[in-house]
Amino acid sequence: MEKIAFITGITGQDGSYLSELLLSKQEYKYIFGIIRRSSKFDSSSRIDHLTSNPRFILKYGDVTDSYSIINILKHISTLKTDDTVLEIYHLAAQSHVQISFEIPEYTGQVDAVGTLKILEAVRICGMIKNTRIYNATTSELYGKVVESPQTENTPFYPRSPYGVAKLYSYWIAKNYREAYDMFVCNGILFNHTSPRRGENFILRKITLGISKIYKGTETKLVLGNLDSQRDLGHAKDYVYGMWLMLQQDAPDDFVLSTGKMYKIRHLVEKAFKHINIDIVWEGSGLDEVGVDKKTGRVLVTIDKKYFRPAEVDELLGDCTKAKTILKWHHHYEIDDIIKEMMDFDCKN
Ligand code: NAP
Ligand code: F7E
Numbered sequence: 001m002e003k004i005a006f007i008t009g010i011t012g013q014d015g016s017y018l019s020e021l022l023l024s025k026q027e028y029k030y031i032f033g034i035i036r037r038s039s040k041f042d043s044s045s046r047i048d049h050l051t052s053n054p055r056f057i058l059k060y061g062d063v064t065d066s067y068s069i070i071n072i073l074k075h076i077s078t079l080k081t082d083d084t085v086l087e088i089y090h091l092a093a094q095s096h097v098q099i100s101f102e103i104p105e106y107t108g109q110v111d112a113v114g115t116l117k118i119l120e121a122v123r124i125c126g127m128i129k130n131t132r133i134y135n136a137t138t139s140e141l142y143g144k145v146v147e148s149p150q151t152e153n154t155p156f157y158p159r160s161p162y163g164v165a166k167l168y169s170y171w172i173a174k175n176y177r178e179a180y181d182m183f184v185c186n187g188i189l190f191n192h193t194s195p196r197r198g199e200n201f202i203l204r205k206i207t208l209g210i211s212k213i214y215k216g217t218e219t220k221l222v223l224g225n226l227d228s229q230r231d232l233g234h235a236k237d238y239v240y241g242m243w244l245m246l247q248q249d250a251p252d253d254f255v256l257s258t259g260k261m262y263k264i265r266h267l268v269e270k271a272f273k274h275i276n277i278d279i280v281w282e283g284s285g286l287d288e289v290g291v292d293k294k295t296g297r298v299l300v301t302i303d304k305k306y307f308r309p310a311e312v313d314e315l316l317g318d319c320t321k322a323k324t325i326l327k328w329h330h331h332y333e334i335d336d337i338i339k340e341m342m343d344f345d346c347k348n
Contacts, residue, residue, distance in 0.1 A: 007031065115168070261315065
């Protein structure tokens with residue numbers, strides 16, 4: 001069966017792994033993606049290695065700009081037959097939770113209304129038939145969790161402008177599925193990371209920071225809340241799960257998670273072990289420090305600027321539904337992920 005894919009958020013962590021996955025499958029005639037104009041030339045560095053492939057097509061666009069979305073869909077419609085399946089992976093988002101407190105309106109425009117714009121563009125272009133949409137929602141919907149672990153049936157309680165925007169995104173996708181019989185799946189994905197993770201998300205900040213301490217270009221790591229807990233997987237496993245969702249006979253919503261959660265301080269300890277440093281914790285609150293057990297050198301300090309106005313204390317997913325229906329399971333454990341990221345950051 002001939003397919004065309006269209007990825008929003010193609011320059012991001014997940015977009016880049018997903019592009020590689022789809023390009024490896026010959027049934028995808030084209031993989032389209034939108035990129036935003038940037039003043040920096042390396043803003044597409046995660047996908048630069050793919051751009052010479054003639055099946056990989058990038059267009060300028062923005063999910064806050066309906067015309068740009070409609071233009072791409074119109075272009076795609078000229079390349080497909082009635083039987084070609086169009087898969088849209090809607091990944092574009094202002095995805096940083098803490099930053100969403102500083103730019104709440106913009107986060108709502110991109111993460112909430114952006115999803116509506118994608119759904120409406122498909123509908124007004126008359127492309128509902130043979131189009132399948134993956135919508136990137138998040139474990140941040142559970143926020144201040146009301147039960148643990150969280151499943152597809154756990155009530156939502158978002159704790160940030162990001163989480164609230166994604167709540168709209170989740171419900172508008174569900175609404176369009178019910179109202180217009182659109183094939184739309186919500187992926188409720190727990191944290192996932194990789195060497196391609198943005199540098200201001202926790203595990204990447206830790207591995208990058210430690211690699212700089214290792215090279216002598218930084219003296220310490222400055223962090224926020226060390227006691228929140230996250231269920232953390234590898235982005236490669238998770239983009240495969242996105243793809244599986246769109247290969248089902250009927251659209252549905254799925255949690256993807258590993259079923260294990262770790263405190264941030266334990267991630268710090270694990271990562272430091274890669275450069276043979278054992279961290280011990282001394283003091284408390286904002287005065288707590290992480291010290292090299294052998295030398296007594298302070299390597300981790302706390303700064304209140306990294307604390308959020310409202311925190312999500314713990315997230316732990318139960319992905320039994322994805323395991324049963326999609327036959328999805330994660331391959332990478334936390335130690336594999338930290339090793340890959342530490343090796344990558346120390347080398348580069
Ligand atoms: P990411 O690395 O931050 O990538 C976000 C992507 O969205 C980038 O390509 C970015 O483009 C693009 N984007 C942002 N605003 C846009 C706009 N207005 N128009 C078009 N594109 C825009 O995020 P990720 O980790 O790959 O996550 C992918 C999706 O999954 C996001 O929706 C995120 O919220 C969601 N999610 C992520 C996780 C996780 O742990 N990674 C978990 C659950 C859900 P630029 O490169 O130009 O900035
Ligand atoms: O924070 C704590 C922070 O920013 C994780 C996004 O992909 O996953 C991600 O959201 C935890 C929080 O990710 C620092 O307070 C401590 O408790 O890496 P993060 P996140 O907020 O979990 C979800 C599922 C998404 O959907 C999002 O798009 O770590 N923390 N110290 C810190 N966090 C950061 N960023 N920086 C610190 O210095």
